[in-house]
Amino acid sequence: MAKTAELSRVCVDGRRLYRSLAELARVGAYRDEATALRGVNRLALTEADGRGRRLVVGWFRRAGLHVAVDRIGNVYARREGAEPALAPVLFGSHIDSVPTAGAFDGCLGVLGALEVVRTLGENRIRTRRPLVIGFFTEEEGCRFGTDMLGSAVATGRIPLAKAYALRDRAGLAVVDELRKIGFLGPRDVRAVRPHAYVECHIEQGPILRRRGAEIGVVSGVQAISWREVLFEGRAAHAGTTPMDLRADAGLAAARLMVEVRRLAESDGRGAGLRGTVGSLRLEPNMVNVVGGRATCTVDLRHPSDARLAGAERRLDSFLRRLGRQDGVGVTWRQTARTPYVPFDERVQAAVARAADRLGLRAEAIVSGAGHDAQEWSRLCKTAMIFVPGEYDGISHNPRELSTPKQCADGANVLLEVVRELAEEP
Numbered sequence: 349m350a351k352t353a354e355l356s357r358v359c360v361d362g363r364r365l366y367r368s369l370a371e372l373a374r375v376g377a378y379r380d381e382a383t384a385l386r387g388v389n390r391l392a393l394t395e396a397d398g399r400g401r402r403l404v405v406g407w408f409r410r411a412g413l414h415v416a417v418d419r420i421g422n423v424y425a426r427r428e429g430a431e432p433a434l435a436p437v438l439f440g441s442h443i444d445s446v447p448t449a450g451a452f453d454g455c456l457g458v459l460g461a462l463e464v465v466r467t468l469g470e471n472r473i474r475t476r477r478p479l480v481i482g483f484f485t486e487e488e489g490c491r492f493g494t495d496m497l498g499s500a501v502a503t504g505r506i507p508l509a510k511a512y513a514l515r516d517r518a519g520l521a522v523v524d525e526l527r528k529i530g531f532l533g534p535r536d537v538r539a540v541r542p543h544a545y546v547e548c549h550i551e552q553g554p555i556l557r558r559r560g561a562e563i564g565v566v567s568g569v570q571a572i573s574w575r576e577v578l579f580e581g582r583a584a585h586a587g588t589t590p591m592d593l594r595a596d597a598g599l600a601a602a603r604l605m606v607e608v609r610r611l612a613e614s615d616g617r618g619a620g621l622r623g624t625v626g627s628l629r630l631e632p633n634m635v636n637v638v639g640g641r642a643t644c645t646v647d648l649r650h651p652s653d654a655r656l657a658g659a660e661r662r663l664d665s666f667l668r669r670l671g672r673q674d675g676v677g678v679t680w681r682q683t684a685r686t687p688y689v690p691f692d693e694r695v696q697a698a699v700a701r702a703a704d705r706l707g708l709r710a711e712a713i714v715s716g717a718g719h720d721a722q723e724w725s726r727l728c729k730t731a732m733i734f735v736p737g738e739y740d741g742i743s744h745n746p747r748e749l750s751t752p753k754q755c756a757d758g759a760n761v762l763l764e765v766v767r768e769l770a771e772e773p
C-alpha cells in the first residue's frame with residue numbers, strides 16, 4: 349500500500365494539463381464582443397457540448413480508461429484498482445458551460461482528473477481502489493433551468509423522468525437532446541456508488557487571491573434558490589395609451605430587479621445574501637409597444653439556510669404587492685433549490701495535508717458557486733479543492749483565468765488526495 353511519504357513523489361505535467369484545457373476551449377469557441385476575447389459557449393447538450401464530450405472521451409480511452417455513459421448522459425471513465433470489488437474513488441466535474449465562459453470552469457476538474465490518471469499510468473502506480481473520472485450533464489443549469497442536473501439524477505435528488513422532461517427556451521426536451529448528440533447512454537443512473545468524491549475547481553471569486561492563498565479547502569457550498577417569474581401585462585400603443593391605463597410588464601420586471609438588489613444590500617456586506625436577476629425577456633420587445641409579458645429569473649444565495657428562506661419569503665410578499673400595484677398578473681415557480689451543503693471534515697483534512705506536503709498555502713473557504721460535489725456528498729464523503737483566479741477570480745466571462753501554476757497546484761493536490769483515499773480499506 350502506498351504510504352504518505354511515497355505519495356508526494358509524483359507530480360502532474362502542468363504544461364500538458366494546460367494544453368488540454370486550451371484544446372478543449374477551442375470547442376465552442378466564439379469571439380466575445382464585450383471583452384474582445386475568445387470565449388467558450390458549450391451549453392449543455394448542444395452540438396458543441398457533443399463535440400467537447402467526444403474529444404474528452406477520446407482522451408480517456410487513450411489513457412486506458414473504460415468509458416460508460418448513463419441514461420442522463422453522465423460520463424464515467426474507470427481505471428481498475430488492485431481490488432476491483434472495492435467502491436471506487438470518484439473525481440471530476442463538468443464540461444458544459446454558460447454561453448459566455450472561459451476555459452476553466454468545470455474543465456479544470458475533469459482535465460485535472462485526466463492528468464492525475466495519465467501521471468499514475470506513466471509512473472506505473474496502481475491504486476488499491478478503482479478510480480473513476482466523471483463528468484456530469486448540465487451542471488450549469490443555463491439551458492434547461494436546473495443546475496447540477498446530471499449529478500442530481502445520479503444521486504437520487506431529481507427523478508430521471510423529471511429530468512428528461514425539462515425543456516429549453518425553444519421547447520426542446522433533455523431526453524431528445526441527449527439522443528441527438530449521441531449521449532443517451534444505457535447505464536443505470538444509480539450505478540456508481542463511490543467510496544469518496546473529490547472535485548478540483550477554480551474558485552470563481554476574489555477571496556483566495558486576496559488572502560495570498562494557493563489552495564482553497566472548501567468547507568461547503570452555500571444554499572441556492574432559483575426562480576422564474578412571469579409578469580403578464582397588456583401590450584399597447586406607446587404613444588396613445590395614457591400612463592394610468594397601462595399594465596406594463598416591463599415596469600414590474602424593473603421593480604423586481606431593484607428589489608432583489610435592495611434585499612441583498614440590506615443583508616449586509618461580505619458573505620451575506622447574493623441576489624441576481626440574470627435573465628429578462630420582454631415581449632413583444634419593441635420600441636413603440638408597452639411590454640405585454642416579461643419573464644425573469646431570480647438567483648438568491650446565502651450560506652445560511654434560514655437567511656435564504658427569509659429572503660425568499662420577503663421576495664414572495666414583494667411579488668404579491670407588485671401585482672396589485674402595477675395591475676399585472678404575477679406568477680412564479682421554483683426551478684432549483686439546494687440547501688447549504690457542508691463537506692466531509694476528513695476529506696477536507698486530506699486536502700489541507702496534501703497542500704501542506706506540496707508547500708502550498710491553503711485556506712478554508714465556502715463556495716459561492718454550485719458544484720456537482722454537493723450532490724455526491726449525499727452518497728459519500730466529499731470535498732473540493734479550489735484554485736485562485738486572476739482579475740478578482742472573474743468567471744462566467746471569457747476573462748476567466750487561472751495560470752498554469754495555479755491549475756497544476758490544484759491537480760497535484762487532487763493527485764495526492766485521490767491516492768490517499770484510494771488506499772483506504
Ligand code: GLV
Nearest residue numbers: 488495716717718
Ligand atoms: C454554477 O456555475 C453556478 O451557478 O453556481
Ligand code: MN
Nearest residue numbers: 453454487549
Ligand atoms: Mn463549475
Ligand code: MN
Nearest residue numbers: 446453488744
Ligand atoms: Mn459555472
